[in-house]
Amino acid sequence: MKEYVFFNRDLSWLSFNERVLMEAENEQVPLLERIRFLAIYSSNLDEFYRVRMPVLMAIDNFDENSGLNNNYYKAQFLINQQQQRFGHLLANQLLPALKAENIHWLYNEPIPESITDELARIFFNEVLAYIRLFRIEQDENAFFAENNRLYQAVILSDAAGIERLELITIPSEALPRLYAVNKDDQKYVVFLDDIIRNNLAYLFPGEAIKGVFNIKVTRNAELNIKEEIDDLDEDITAELEKELKKRDLGIATRFLCQPGIPLRHLYRMMYALNLSKSSIVEGGFYHNMKDLNSFPLNGTALNYPKWPALPVLLLKKEDTLFSQIQKKDLMVHVPYQNYDLVLRFFNEAANDSFVEEIYVTLYRVADNSRIVNALMSAAKNGKKVSVMVELKARFDEANNIKWASQMKAAGVKIIYSNKELKVHAKVALVKRTIRDQSQYLGLLATGNLNESTARFYTDHILLTANQDMLAELKQLFGFLSKKKKKPMPEDTINFKHLLVAQFNLQQRFISLIDREIQNAKKGLASGITIKMNNLEEKILIAKLYEASNAGVKIQLIVRSVCCLIPGIPGQSENIIVKRIVDRYLEHGRIFLFHNNGEQELFMGSADWMNRNIYGRIEVCFPIYSEELKIRLIEILNLQWRDTVQAVELNEELQNNYCQGEIQSCSQQAIYEFLKENTVSTIEYKTS
Structure with a gap:
């Protein structure tokens, strides 16, 4: 690998938490919401001390002469600076503003x-x-x-x-x-x-x-x-x-x-x-x-104005969701749209007389999960229900153990992942049999099957009847049931549609970037736009650096950790990195490759971090519906054009607000866009 330079993961994370603090400092944000951002900043910092600071301390103790321990002191310095800003903000802005109210x-x-x-x-x-x-x-x-x-x-x-x-x-x-x-x-x-x-x-x-x-x-x-x-x-x-x-x-x-x-x-x-x-x-x-x-305390003028969750699909009494999925791929964009279709997917699966088998991965589950209750009802109704429960989801372990125990008692087959391999995929599969013909219906998402977090995490959930893609998903569930540490030669699955970590995910992303590099070298149109939560894995970052050097324009929206350094001559001058922090937590992962005008778009559960690439089962999936692809590209464009809530990350890890003649807030723009362009474009009458 060429000698590239990277941001330190932990310092980058602290830079993200500074961005959260900036939102608390933002006088355009309603007063009580600014206080909420202080709470988010503090919660993040507590987790940093619980999870990341022990790593920095261990490096410090391991080799005092390596120079690596400098990051421990840099982290302390950044935290101290931020804490001073925290105190100044409270004393000089928020407390006087509250008194004025x-x-x-x-x-x-x-x-x-x-x-x-x-x-x-x-x-x-x-x-x-x-x-x-x-x-x-x-x-x-x-x-x-x-x-x-x-x-x-x-x-x-x-x-x-x-x-x-x-x-x-x-x-x-x-x-x-x-x-x-x-x-x-x-x-x-x-x-x-x-x-x-x-x-x-x-x-x-x-x-x-x-x-x-x-x-x-x-x-x-x-x-x-x-x-x-x-x-x-x-x-x-x-x-x-x-x-x-x-x-x-x-x-x-x-x-x-x-x-x-x-x-x-x-x-x-x-x-x-x-x-x-x-x-x-x-x-x-x-x-x-x-x-x-x-x-x-609460008050309309002191909080964000309400954005009622939008409907996705209007169904008549005699219609079913399953019949609509068979007609066309559907997508739910939470929290802008309500979670009803996701809940209905599992409710119909539990009671549809043609459903024989249900397979689900669960990583973080709501405290009072209606999805889990539907799965237990399905088992009691005679369906074969298999659920992969990830016990090692940090800080959700006890909740997952509780639900696994209850599902097991209800007759659900519970599968735990191997202790060395987390299952982070967000997928579900339903098998129906009609007149001796098997039919699959699937749900593939960028976020957890969790109706609580769906109220404030921006995620995208695909509902599809693409039989070829879902046949691959069925094979993946077969592998998961074996609880292996990693795929063995006998576990080879020829994934043509899905990108699955431990099988082909990293290689497929590399090949997609390589195609953009070759197009740029041939003088053809090229470009990459990626939105994710964290970017750390150095092989994939190095491939993005290589694409930048080949002339590929790369747009990255990375919410949190970003180890890629943008704007470095001879390394990343064609890469721009932005962050968006607003009322909702940006969580969806979207990967768009220009492909000389024949754009390919993927979504999924995987950030580009070491843990996701090397230590987890992740699933990314293509979007084949032209209607959905156009919609998602417009959502990406709205985010890239954000001049209110977006910041651009520079080579010094600083968050600089984006400038533009037109003021555009992407989350508000996405809400308005979906209000105008979803329900009205979906054919919901049965033939």
Whole structure:
């Protein structure tokens, strides 16, 4: 491979989180939505410390002379800069803006005397049942601080002036973090932390309170599944459940503390809590700011205007969805369009008398999943239902174990992936038999089969009766049922339509890029437009660099991690990278190749990351319907022309807002486009 240069993955991710912070700073965004972006930024940063910071710390400890450890310090520097912006934004913009709306968010402010009685009522009636006290002694490991739990460190002094240190739980996992109190036509928002702080005299009668400081500890979230355990489903499940219990006991990666803690007490806590190897971060006065996502006030003028989800297909009472899919490919674009067709696909499969078999992959499932309930009903109705459940979907493991257990009890055949190979594909297959003729109907998506996330993740779901493509999908389910670590020679599947990681996905994408390179060299029209969440895998990035050097114009919309450096002479001067952050989370993966005017378009579950290419089963699929292809290309064009919510990533990892004479917000434009161009273009009457 030619000596190319790449962005560091973790620094790129922090650059993306800065883009989220920029949206909180954006004065054009409604006020309460700006607070929500602060919550998203904080949640992202917590996950970074749980998942990525342990990797950077390990590299730092592994080889201090390699130079690689510099990324650990660069990450810390970037985080500190962003945290300063976070605090400045709160103090100088958001709090004054809320006051202008007659909302007094008491952020490190004295509690007005007028509401102390109401806060005392909340404390004694709601909070006190959850309070636990821990005395910090001189012994090391005297107390174990749970992962991302909130605590108050209280410095107390007795009559003789002897100080001691107590930790108090802040039970934000059981109670609201923020309370709204109305008094004398004034609206107050108060942290649970301050409700406790304001009533500490009850907990420590006769002692002087010298100081109260909020702290929290973040711990490594990685799970270690033993390699030597058997591949029996019950063994894997038991091992995973055991590891889940340990997750919150992992090595501390961050000790986050409120400013101003006297050093003697800070060191005392570090010793007692065994935090000597964690990063000591002096944060704001409050932690777990992801809790701002449930800010306890609402108001039409302070939130985004509503965009009611659009219908996709109008069906008469005597019609069925399956009959429409047989006529033409259909597509659902969530959250702009409602999720009804996806739910109906599974509901009809569960009760259609011609359906004999149903196959589904599940990665992240809604807490109260109607899709899973339909699958259980199908099994009880005598259908053969096989579900590949990915137990190792990070932070969804417990939910997936719960649903797998319930489905198994209902008669669903549950298949768990091999512990070394995740199944990240988002696909479903239905087999019908009519007059001894088999017929397949399929669902292939860019996002999870999850009706909860479908309300705010932008994804695309294809419903198709393309028998050749679905026959390949059936073969893939046959491979998945074997639970192998990787395909063996006897597992060869001649995928002509589907692009499947571990089989042909990387090779097919390389060949598609090579075709654009050859067209450019021949003077033919060429071009590549790709939208994905993350771009990390160096072989595919190097191939894009090669295409750029051949003169291929490349447009990339990459939401998060991007290791490709754009605009480097002799490497990537023909590549432009943009990011879009708006009210919905950009999640769909679309791959468009110009092919000298005969454009080919693919969609699917796969980002171009090492884990997706080498450690997962991913499925990408072609769009053959000209109607759908035209629609998707227009959606891509609307996103590329965004001059409001899009930023362009430069060679220094900076997010620069895109400029344009015409103001265009892609998500709003897509919503308006779909409102005008979907239902009206679909023939829904039965013949």
